[in-house]
Structures are given as C-alpha cells and as structure tokens.
Amino acid sequence: MRIALFFLVEGVAALVIGFAALFVSFDPVWSAELPQQAVLRPSDARSGSLLFKTDDGYRDALRLGVDVDLTVSGPTVRARVTQIFRNPTKDWVEATYVYPLPAGGAVDTLKMVVGDRVVVGGIKERQQARAIYEQAKQNGQKAALTEQERPNIFTNSVANIGPGETVLVQIEYQEPVQQNGSEFSLRVPMVVGPRYNPRPVVQSVDLRADGNGWGTTDPVPDRDRISSEVLDPAQNAPVNPTNVTVHLNAGFPLGEVKSHFHQVRIESPDSTTRIVKLAEGPVPADRDFELTWKPAAEKAPSVGLFREHVGNSDYLLAFVTPPSVEQAQQKPLPREVIFVIDNSGSMGGTSIIQAKASLTYALGRLQPTDRFNVIRFDDTMDTLFPAPVAANSANIGNATAFVSALQARGGTEMVPAMRAALSDTNHDDANYVRQVVFLTDGAIGNEQQLFETISALRGRSRVFMVGIGSAPNTYLMTRAAELGRGTFTHIGSVEQVDERMRGLFARLENPAVTNLSAKFSEATADLTPSALPDVYRDEPLVLAAKLDKLTGSVEIKGRIGDRPWSVTLPLANAAEGKGLSKLWARRKIADAEVARTTRQESPEDADKTILALALEHQLVTRLTSLVAVDKTPSRPEGEPLKLSELPLNLPAGWDFAKLFGERPSLPAVPGERRADGGDGKVQLAALKRSPVATQAPGTIQLPKTATDAELKMIAGVILLTVSLLLLVFNRRQTSPQ
Template sequence: SSEERSSVQTLLKQELLEDDWDIYSFHINSTVSSRYATTVITSRVANRMDQSKEIAFHVQIPKNAFISKFRMMMDGEVFDGVVKTKERAQQQYTQAVLLGQSAGIVSSVGRTMEEFKTSVTVAAHKKVTFELTYEELLKRTHGKYELQIHARPMQPVKDFKVDVHIHEKAGIRFIDVKGGLSTLANAVTKTHADKQASVYFYPTVDQQKTCERCGEQGLNGDLVIVYDVNQDNGLGDIRISDGYFVHHFAPSNLPRIPKNVVFVIDRSGSMHGRKIEQTRAALIHILNDLTEDDFFGIICFDQDIFHWKRELVPATASNVERAKEFAQSIFERGATNINGAVLEGASMLNAQSREGSASILIFLTDGDPTAGEINLEKIQSNVREAIAEKFPLYCLGFGSDVNFEFLEKMSLQNNGVARRIYEDSDADLQLKGFYEEVATPLLTDVTMIYVGGSNLTQTNFSQYYNGSEIVVAGEITDNNIETFTPQVVAYSVNRTVTFSNTSGSTDHPSETVTENLLQRVWAYLTVKQLLERELLLSGPEKEKVNKEALELSLKYSFVTPLTSMVVTKPQGEKSVLHKPKEGVTPLSQGRALLGSISGYPILVDHQTTSIVGTILINVFN
C-alpha cells in the first residue's frame, strides 16, 4: 500500500541519516621518476555517530601495479601491513576466519584498474586514516606514457587533492591531462619546465558533484597524466645510483623495416554478433594502414581453415581492396580449430623470405579449441616448434570467456605478448590500437650488452617498434662505474647497427635520485619477468624461479602471486589482502563454502576466489 511504501521510505531516510561517517580528507600523491610511479592514497575518515561504526576504504589501482604498503592509523596507533608468504598468511587467516571480521578485497573492475576494499570498526566520534601505496613502471606505447589515477571517494570531500610530480632526467617533451575528470578544467593546474612537471587537481565540493559520471556521491572518474620524454636517438637514457642502473632505449630516427604479417581470425560460432562485426571493422582499418613494401596474408577459421591467398602478397592498393572485400565476407559458423589455424599462419610466414623484413603473426580468438587438436599443451608445443623463435606471436583474446592463460603462455613461448580485447562498443578500436603498437618495426634481434653489469633483467628482444621502449635494469659489478660499458646491437634494414655511449649519455650518480629508486625499478622488473618465466617452466627450474621471485617479493614488500599482505587490525583482528587473476570479474557473484583448513570453514567469493572474513591481497598471473 502507499502507507507501507511511505513507512519504508521514512525508515530508509532515517537509516541514511544515522549512517553518518565523513571523509574529511582524501589525498592522492604520485611521484614519477625515471618512469617509475609511486602513488600514495590517504583517506581520513571520522565517525560522527554516537556509536561504533564499520567504515570503508574503497579505491581503484592500476592492474599493472604492485601494492607495497598499507596502513591504518587510529587513536595514535599505527597498524601496518606485512608482506608474507601465502602459507604464513593462510595460517593467520585460519585463526581469524570464525571471528566474522570485515573483508578486504581486490577485484578486477575493467580494462586497466582493480578495486581495493577494506573496512574497520571505528568507535563513536573517533577518526581513522587509511594509507595505501602502490608502485608501477609506466609502459611507453604510441609514443607516450600514461599515469592513470582513479578518484571515487564515495562522497564529496572538503579537502580533496591530487598531486602528481614528474622528474625525468632526459627532459619532458610534453605533458597533458586527460580522462573524465579533466573536464573540470578550473580544478586542474599544470606546470612544466624542462625536467620537471607537476599536475594539481583540487576540485571544490560543488565541482565534485558536477563532472562527468559524478553526482551526490562525489567524484567517479579518471585523471590520466600523459607525457613523453626527449628521446635520445643513440644509446638512450641510462640512470645510475647506489650500484644499480636503469636503461631506457627508444630510438626513433631509424628506417622502418618492411613487415610480413599474417592475421589469423577466429570465425567460429561463438564470434557471432558484435564480436565478428567489430573484428571485420578493425581488420579493414588495419589493412588501410599497410604500406606497399609490406607483405600480408589473412586466414580465418572455424573447424576448417580458409585462406584469402595461399601465400603472402604485397600490400598494393589493389591487393588491399580485394582483401577488404574478403574481410567483409567473414561470418561466424562452426567449431574452433586453433591448432590448425595458428600452424597454417606460421607455415605461410616460414615460406616467405624474411631478408630485410620483420615477420609478425597475429592471432585472434574468443574461445577454447573444440576441433582438431584440443590438448592445450600439445597445441603450445606444436606452435613453438613451427615458429622456432623466428618471429613473435601476438595472441588477442576477445571477451571474458577466452582462456587467457593459455594464450598468454603461447605468446610468451614465442617472444610475443597476449592482450585481452574487452567486449565493449570500442572493441574495434582496441584491436586497431594494438596493431598500431606493432605496425612499425624499427629493429629486430635486439641484444642489450652491459660489460661490468650483473643480475640483469631481460636483455634480448626479438623486435623493437616505433613508439615503444625497451627497459633493462641491473646491478653494476662492485659498483665500479668506470668499467661499466653499455651497448646495444641490433639488426636494421639489411644491416647490423650498434649503439654505444659515444655521446656521454650515461647518467652520473651525482644527479639526485630518490633513495633506492633504481633498485626498486630493478626489483619490480625482475619479479614481473620471473613470474612470466615461471609460466613456461616445470620441475626444478620452475621451483628455482619461484623461489627467486618469492625472495624478491618479500624483500621489497611487493604483493605478488607468491605473497600476501597481512594486516593486524584493532582488537587484534588479522586480515589478509587479496588480488585476482587478470580478467577476473568484480566481487558480485555470491559466496560458497569451499571446505575447511584445520577445522575452520572457508567461505570463497565466486570469480575472485577471495576469502570472506579476511583481507587477502594475493596476486595471480
């Protein structure tokens, strides 16, 4: 009845009024040096009620980042998170799970961000401060770096500030501010002078309610800081400090290498509707971008393999037009023969002369193999044997149902990368954007050499593309800068090229570098690459790499697939912080009883595999 509805609405209003907790300060401070960003989010919250209240901390962080610090401060006490092995964190969890403690979850919320949530009980008229720190190495794509900051404090905040400070020894070529929050132009201040740049975002309470996607709950959007540095067309930018070095190599004044590219497109039944339409649109765009000295081929597949041409053809205007007509005729049907399709693409590239050119295999699918060879390990073995390290394989996984781990492993085994294509209205632009990253090869068979260096990150790269960057870090043996000699040897168009330190581009340690910064960059890169290598290994080799990655994760307090962060909260509550696999959906799928450990029941949230009643930050590949 209308009376009942009115009564319910009154109760809801009273409940909202009673739920009086106030975020009176929300600061995000990000410092970027040598493309390495350390971001600290600090939220100060007051419980205005006459009774204790559970208060939430709810932020979004980049997927590529490692959380390195989390603390809560209440009544003059500091509660710090401690990174431990998963096993030790699990033991603390089992002791606390029956106490019904508040949960902390990190869950995937889209293409580039993850959501971290936790909460704590705060006494009447008391305050709590949450502080989260995460670190990431910014990746250069399309000739720029992007620092993404998401602001969603869940209410308008009187003292809201975002401060970004960038220092780059090479000099900052340009800096721009984008994202939905950049529409609040009056709240953004930008400064830029040679090696230093800053961005300040100080929106008023009224502005926090009026931006795109904002409202009574305050800000909800991204601030994206876009910049590039002055690129040295020689050896690049090398920074040295405290016995470590970081080398950024991104020359651009090189002749473009013609490419041989084969597109292998899934046209099975699961690609029906918007997926196949967007794939066709992207392929037509990409074909328009080929140049006449490129050679290309197109294969589409279901349970059978369909060639546009049996061999690669030059990208002349007439060939491109005919290929676009073929692309328009690709429609979904049938099963999924991944093994046969990728092997046929490799065979076409192997039959093409690679003299003075760069070969690339691009494979797009949205599902698992259901025809031909369906054993995943056998497919990976077949593909690895067919490619034999002669060219990279790039796997594009379309949509949420694809077996991304399978694609990621197959790409890594063949000097490529896997990329998830999100099933959104701009999926065709995502596909085109990925292609543009590899559209202009400038070097192949790149070898980074460091005489007098040790404990190096990856030093061999099959190809280097315009607009990207190669980053290598390592230690300087005995901290002897005099004997440290960096060099890059690579293959350009029909010739070998060597980059050496003839222009004195190597940094001198007297230049100000934040304490341990380069060491942390080295640790970050090393852990990331060890985790990738672990995917490809088995037996004692896998255990050795796993142990090395674990030791570094613990030493540098990185929350990785091998570690968890345990937080001792007020009243002795123990919490463990958890982070999901790439592509896992947000926490919204309900809960199930998984089993028990030491007699304690374990509640697990579907999709995120997060333990309810704890704060668990676990990172999975």
C-alpha cells in the same frame, strides 16, 4: 438445473485458468532471488547508496571510496591508493574488495588507519599472512590483508569494522613510466571486468592402485578469488567513487598533457611540472584512467639512465630508444598476417565497435603482396578462409563484410583461437614474415593456459595484442605479447582507432631491433630481462640491473633489419632515481614467472626465487601478502561478524545483457566450428550456436534471465486437477438417478 449449470460454468472456467497459468508470462524470479544483482531502490534511497533487501525492509550496505595519488618523478611513478571503508550499518562487518593495479606495479606498503592510530603492515608468506589475519579477526581485532590474485588483481580484506566506523586502508606501489616514441604515459586501472572462466575438464585418472577413477583439471582453480558481484548499471547507481590526483615532474619541459577518458583540470607551476586533478571530483570506478604527456621539443630524449643506491648495491634503470631506420634498399619481405577478433559477450557495447573498426582499418593497410586470414571467436570459433589468402580486393572485401556482420555474444574461449592462429601450415616458407594480430579485452581467468599455448606453439610467429575497451586485462596483454615476441597496443575509444592502429602498423611494417645484448665494462650486473626482447619502432628498450659498483659503462648492441646498431652509456652520467630497487625486483619476479611458464625452470625453483626476492624487497606477489593488525581488540566478545563482499561497477561501455542475460541470434557464419577449450581439437558444431560454457560454482553469480516456468507448470497442473474434479462432480450431479 441452475445448480448443474453453475458447476458446469465453474468447471470450464477453472479449466481455462489452468491452461492460462501455463502460458501467461509473469515477471522473472531472479530479481527476488538475487537482490544484490538487481537492488530494489525505494523512493527515499540516497543517490549513490547501495541497499540490500532484508526480511524487514532495506538496510544500508558497506560503502567504499578510493583516493589515488600519483607522483611522477622522471622515469618512475609512486602511487598511494587509499581505500575508505564506511560502515553505516548496525553490524560488525568484515569487508572484502577485489581491485586492480598495474601489472608492472611493485606493491610494497600497507597502512591501516583506525581513528587516530596508524598500523603499518608487513610482508609475510601468503599462508602465514592469512593465518595472522584470521586469528586477529577471531580475536575481535581490526586487521587488513592485501593479497595478489594476478599481477594486476588484488584483494583487500578488512576485519571488525564496527557500526558507524570508518577504516582507511592505504597501499603504495612503484612502477615505471611507459614510453612510445615521443609520448610518455601512465595508466591507473580502476575496475576489474568480469572474467570468463572455462569449466573444469573432467578426465580419467588413476586414483587407485587397482583401477581408474575420475578427476578434474580446473583451468581457473582460483575462480572464486577473481570474481566479484557486478551491478547492473540500469538498476543501480554507480558505487565506489574514486578520486585521482597526479603530480607530474617529467624532468624536461612539457608540451601537451592529456587525459584520454576523464575530464581533468591541469595546473602548471613551471615548465617541467603539472598537477592534474579530476575536473568534477570523484568519478565512478568504471574505466581506466590514462594520462599522456609529450616534451615541448619535437623529440623526446632517446636515452635515459637512472641510479639508486640501496644497502650494498647500486640499481640501474635504462631507457634506450634505437633510431628509426628506413627500410633497406632491397624490397621488404611480404607478410602473412592472421587477424583474430574477440566477439564474446564482454565485447558488447562500444568494445565490439572499436574492435571491428580497428580490424577494418588493418585490412585496409594490407599490401597486394601480403596474405592473410581472419578468425573470430566467442565460445565458438570460425576461420574465414581454409588457409591464408592473397590480400587482393576480392578477399579483403569478403573479410570486411565478415567483420561487419559480427555481433558480441557468448563466452570467451580464447585458447583454441590462439592455437588456431599459431597453427602455421607454411612454416617452411621463409619468404613471408608471419604475424598474429589479436584483438580482445582479455576478460578471461585462465591466462596461464593462454601463456602456455603461446610458449609451446609460437614458432616463427610474432604475436601483437590489441587491447580493446575501457578496462582491458593488461596483464594478459603484456605477458602474451612478451611471450609472442610482439607488442601490446591499447585502444580505449573509437576516436583512438586511427592513431593507435597507425602506430601498430608502423611496427608491423618496419624492421624490429633484434639480437639485442647488453655488456657492462667493469661492473658485475644482474640484468633483467635476462633475455632481451626484440624492440619495435619508437619503442624503448627498458633494462634494470643490480650492480656491485657504479663504474665503467654499458654497451647495448643489436641489429635493425640487416644493419648493426650499438650505443655505449657511461654509468657516471646516470641521474638519481627513486624506487629502482623495487622495480628491479619486480621485473626479476616476472622473469621467474616467465621461466616457470616456458619450463626453463621447475615450478619449485621458480617459486624459491620469487619468494626470496619478495621477502628481501618486501613486495606482494603470488606467494607473499601484506598484513596489518591493530593490537587493541574492538569487537565485543559474542558480537557476530558479518561478511560484506563489495560489488563492482560494470566497466564503461560494456553491455550487461550481453554478458549476463541475453542470447542473441546471429547471422549464419559459413563453416562455423566449435572451440572445445580442452584438448585443442576443433569439431563441427551443430546447426545452432552452442550455448556459453556454464560457469562453475564460485564464479560471478550471473542473473537468471529465464522466467519462473517451473512454478507456472506446477500451478497449471494443480488448477487443471481441480477443474477435472469439478467436472466429475458436476456430471454426477446432473446424471439421472
């Protein structure tokens, strides 16, 4: 009897344990599966180090430090970026690192320092450069390769870094100084934010002569080239410490010099020169570095003309700021403004606060004669009103409440939102000026799709891009604004909202300088941009030209509102400049890329132009790369080579959980619709929000935030089976013989 009772109790206990195994919540398994996303740090880990878990414990990972040295000479910036790769492991390592540079930078120099040897790289066609690098890697030689993935995203690969070795890779680039009214600026991007890459589109295609098949069109064919592992700042110390030094020689007496996102120490050798350094030494590479300066006088020079002689040609760079003209006597035309706000996961943290504050400010600037609408998007999309409505207090109140309720979540399907914003149902109404104000961090990989959408659907609209956050995609912003005949404004902190939005509305509310042209009196000029853009209030017109001779003058003409405007500049007055030939070539390459996007040139013709310019001026482009090879083999034959893909910090202010793990619930938004990202049709969504589009293989490895439910189910089934067997056995033992 006691034995029977024992088996009965044991069977019931096993049954309870089996059911409990189905419901008890264990720790998520992704931390063990993806140690590089959530690095476990033993108590003796050094601050700032990165450790990888191995079968026998932990080991050091390759470390990277960056030193950025910038020299401003009047209108241009010469930058030298030194990447220091340290290998504290016992392995021979190949390091790869994705890093950002300014979208307008002309990258022209690569040096690799190995011990006391300096190896200078050269420009080759991209496939040839890659072949040279791979052969050197196989031969055990140290080699470095710099490739462009986007005009603002580059990859450095360094082969055969030996145990305990340090290898320095140095690149240099040239870029123009930016000007807005009386303020001059430079920006150093320091981190590549995670990109949202839409899924490949599966479509029916004719693959065989006797029938149809299935094929895919990938909007981001190089998704694996622009995606890097991102560290969770809650579980990892910052990596990739970066130092920045600026030698500022403005060419005029300086007033205020300011760093907006970093604490700096400023030295003043004389009235026109400043030396700017980070106040506390190297900082984590998690936000852009921005420096602005103003002249001591009230107004900056309205005209700047610079020249450089290279080979048999003269190169000219001109900055011309048209005068600000008040509105004409007649009443200005009212505006139809379509506001678009990105509330995707990458906008989590401080970015969504900045975006909502900016849009709320913009709504308050509308006039009663204006009309407007608001579109919000993540991987779904919603338009507040069926059509643009009058900017009265009731409608603005509804819009403000709508914006205030937004939260950041989900993916970034930007193309359908831009398509909806450019859908102009009132295109025959000439009584309104139509403007699109697009607020986003631009964290997508399918930029080309967005550019093609703007080019095809722009119509009479003008697109004004507002970049939000600590590391916006400036390439997307500037190119989208160029194609949309608008401007790009960056807001990097909540404190900048009022100032930057005031500047934007000064452009929106005042007439642009249109119908611009430039004519040289004597010289034959190859001018860029080939089609001069409209220029808005306080913005300079920036021209670069290649001349056969530096004689005569250039006349620039246009219209400000309904008034003609012109200025004539004698070329003999041009001051000496540096690196102007590189800037001209880089801008010509950008012209060819735009012509390719707008189908003004065939892809083949545009690529021929780009390749010829890149090889002649020794620049890194989509079609060319820099490669450097040390002739002396260093890795012993037979020693294996391990790949080390260096991780990146999460951009400052971004919310890791919003991006990689959380699916927060949001208040219901009336009339919500799903953005398909495919053929452009907008369909009604289900009652619940659709999930983020699944990333295709090769993109950023996202942490798995689900629990190990499948393992629990299996364990529960096993225990239930055992408990049932025990119950059957118990019944047999207690049943009458």
